[in-house]
Amino acid sequence: MNTPKENPVSTTAAAPSGAPSKKDAPSSGSRLTEHLGDFKRLSFWAENAAPIGLLLLVIVFSFLSPIFFTTGNISAILMASSILVVLAIGQSFVITTGGIDLSIAATMTLGAVVFGLSWDAGHNFWLAVLLGIGASTLMGAASGFLISKGKVTDFIATLGTMGVATGLALILSNGRPITIRSDELLSLTTGKVWIVGLPFVIAATVAVLAWFVMFRTPFGMHIQAVGGSEEAAVANGVKAGRIRLAVYVISGALAGLAAILLIARVGAAEPAVNQAYLLNSIAAVVLGGVALAGGRAKIAGPVLGAILLMALTNGLTLMGVSQFYQPLAVGLVVVLAALLTRFQSR
Amino acid sequence: MTTTPAPAPADTDVLLSATGITKSFGGVHALRGAHLTMRRGEVTALIGDNGAGKSTLVRCLSGIHQPDGGEILLDGKKVHFASPLKAREHGIETVQQNLALVEDLTVWQNFFIGRELTKGVGPFSMLDRKKMKAQSLDMLGDLAVNIPPVTSRVRRLSGGQRQAVSIARAAGWSTSIVIMDEPTAALGVQETARVENVIKTLRDKGVTLLLISHNFDQVLRLSDHVAVMRRGLTVAERRATDTSGDELVALITGAKES
Numbered sequence: 031m032n033t034p035k036e037n038p039v040s041t042t043a044a045a046p047s048g049a050p051s052k053k054d055a056p057s058s059g060s061r062l063t064e065h066l067g068d069f070k071r072l073s074f075w076a077e078n079a080a081p082i083g084l085l086l087l088v089i090v091f092s093f094l095s096p097i098f099f100t101t102g103n104i105s106a107i108l109m110a111s112s113i114l115v116v117l118a119i120g121q122s123f124v125i126t127t128g129g130i131d132l133s134i135a136a137t138m139t140l141g142a143v144v145f146g147l148s149w150d151a152g153h154n155f156w157l158a159v160l161l162g163i164g165a166s167t168l169m170g171a172a173s174g175f176l177i178s179k180g181k182v183t184d185f186i187a188t189l190g191t192m193g194v195a196t197g198l199a200l201i202l203s204n205g206r207p208i209t210i211r212s213d214e215l216l217s218l219t220t221g222k223v224w225i226v227g228l229p230f231v232i233a234a235t236v237a238v239l240a241w242f243v244m245f246r247t248p249f250g251m252h253i254q255a256v257g258g259s260e261e262a263a264v265a266n267g268v269k270a271g272r273i274r275l276a277v278y279v280i281s282g283a284l285a286g287l288a289a290i291l292l293i294a295r296v297g298a299a300e301p302a303v304n305q306a307y308l309l310n311s312i313a314a315v316v317l318g319g320v321a322l323a324g325g326r327a328k329i330a331g332p333v334l335g336a337i338l339l340m341a342l343t344n345g346l347t348l349m350g351v352s353q354f355y356q357p358l359a360v361g362l363v364v365v366l367a368a369l370l371t372r373f374q375s376r
Numbered sequence: 377m378t379t380t381p382a383p384a385p386a387d388t389d390v391l392l393s394a395t396g397i398t399k400s401f402g403g404v405h406a407l408r409g410a411h412l413t414m415r416r417g418e419v420t421a422l423i424g425d426n427g428a429g430k431s432t433l434v435r436c437l438s439g440i441h442q443p444d445g446g447e448i449l450l451d452g453k454k455v456h457f458a459s460p461l462k463a464r465e466h467g468i469e470t471v472q473q474n475l476a477l478v479e480d481l482t483v484w485q486n487f488f489i490g491r492e493l494t495k496g497v498g499p500f501s502m503l504d505r506k507k508m509k510a511q512s513l514d515m516l517g518d519l520a521v522n523i524p525p526v527t528s529r530v531r532r533l534s535g536g537q538r539q540a541v542s543i544a545r546a547a548g549w550s551t552s553i554v555i556m557d558e559p560t561a562a563l564g565v566q567e568t569a570r571v572e573n574v575i576k577t578l579r580d581k582g583v584t585l586l587l588i589s590h591n592f593d594q595v596l597r598l599s600d601h602v603a604v605m606r607r608g609l610t611v612a613e614r615r616a617t618d619t620s621g622d623e624l625v626a627l628i629t630g631a632k633e634s
Binding site: 242246247248251252254255257258259261262263265266267268325326 | 460461464472474475476477478479480481485488489490491492494501502503505
């Protein structure tokens with residue numbers, strides 16, 4: 031057993047005579063090569079695509095633009111990424127079960143419109159928030175029921191609810207944006223904890239809660255089990271249908287929360303189609319190293335993935351790269367990440 | 377009746393007895409009045425050709441199927457298993473042929489899926505990971521020679537290790553019977569030997585086992601009691617010490633009526 035992979039430059043090989051003390055030298059040498067091996071394995075890069083990519087991006091853009099690595103800009107990036115972070119966490123729950131939520135952005139739009147209408151109707155701010163998030167949650171539940179009870183595949187079911195939510199948002203708002211002026215919303219946009227804006231504080235709180243639910247509760251374990259092998263999960267007494275319903279409810283509710291953050295950012299509830307958020311939420315999850323096949327849950331990865339995408343857009347803008355190139359850059363990064371996930375050690 | 381149950385040794389008592397079990401799927405009569413007797417602390421083997429009804433009978437015992445007729449007595453009391461969960465509540469654990477392991481989860485997670493230990497109350501209850509890891513280690517115990525760490529993902533385990541994990545899980549949770557459906561069917565020679573050792577360890581611990589197998593040598597090596605099925609009926613029961621591979625083959629094929 032004691033034959034380490036000899037590294038020609040390691041200290042082991044430095045012993046010139048033919049009789050190196052076989053016992054002690056290799057143990058430290060092999061541990062060193064093991065660690066070096068970590069970096070040589072493609073799977074290491076694949077597992078950590080999001081943090082490594084983010085680090086690289088920060089270094090490169092810091093060199094290219096003097097503004098990039100300033101507290102003001104970092105704070106702006108985090109602020110801008112808070113919506114996507116919340117959406118990516120919702121998407122991550124769904125993708126862990128092997129599903130996909132194509133309706134997530136449309137559900138957010140619907141939530142925003144319902145909030146806007148309730149606010150316009152003179153309701154209290156918090157009631158409007160509750161109604162907005164409630165509407166999104168219901169939309170998520172609809173997807174969940176279609177999938178768990180109706181046995182419709184995730185792709186088709188959420189394609190359907192995407193259309194329904196988009197349509198409802200347009201019909202309810204009559205296609206017009208609803209401008210919101212509220213003190214609560216203003217304090218949400220301007221409030222800060224140190225350099226971090228309140229929206230990102232909310233997103234980070236959601237991330238911590240999501241991590242706890244996913245990795246420290248039976249429910250989270252069941253989500254991973256259903257995604258890994260529904261058959262085995264059911265054989266062990268997991269109610270797979272309920273789990274599938276639950277992840278879409280979570281995704282819907284988080285889309286509703288994202289809707290509030292979106293309104294705070296834009297200052298209005300717009301029935302506009304926010305398809306970029308859908309693609310970016312999936313992209314963030316893929317960047318975060320979550321396999322679309324399901325079974326392997328990650329929360330920190332998608333969160334970093336979302337921040338990475340926003341940092342990329344931010345950096346390109348600072349460098350004066352035309353907006354037209356930004357989807358291209360995002361697309362390339364995602365494809366690269368997807369290629370890398372093939373090398374994840376499963 | 378075509379059968380005469382083999383005489384029971386005086387020192388063992390009957391833990392499970394199924395009589396007159398019938399089960400049809402559409403027009404197919406999979407079981408036509410099968411019976412089975414299992415004694416406490418023994419390994420009972422169930423053998424028969426493909427389509428003889430072994431799997432159907434086992435599925436009736438583990439709650440996957442509900443028999444159309446007949447009765448199952450567990451410890452002298454009549455039982456009815458509406459679902460696999462009900463069978464589990466009665467202490468009957470099954471090692472399924474596909475092992476029912478989630479490859480993306482760790483060994484200890486697989487031990488506890490569906491019956492997690494938690495600490496705290498209500499919305500603050502969280503997984504008691506420490507306790508579950510410790511108990512998994514206990515359950516794996518001395519069962520396997522090369523036991524995998526309980527924190528490794530099942531995906532990384534060999535076929536034999538997976539089998540051992542699945543068996544250890546069933547044995548750990550079982551309070552009455554462990555059913556094993558073809559536990560070595562997909563394994564190589566070495567792995568088969570390892571799994572047989574696991575089964576022997578369980579037998580020596582006094583666990584009551586029901587073993588479905590195609591391998592007569594294995595059946596004779598491991599079991600105390602053999603039930604032979606043919607065309608939906610139990611056609612013979614033998615003490616393993618009183619029979620031979622040749623006789624079992626003859627009973628299975630129908631060349632020899634019991």
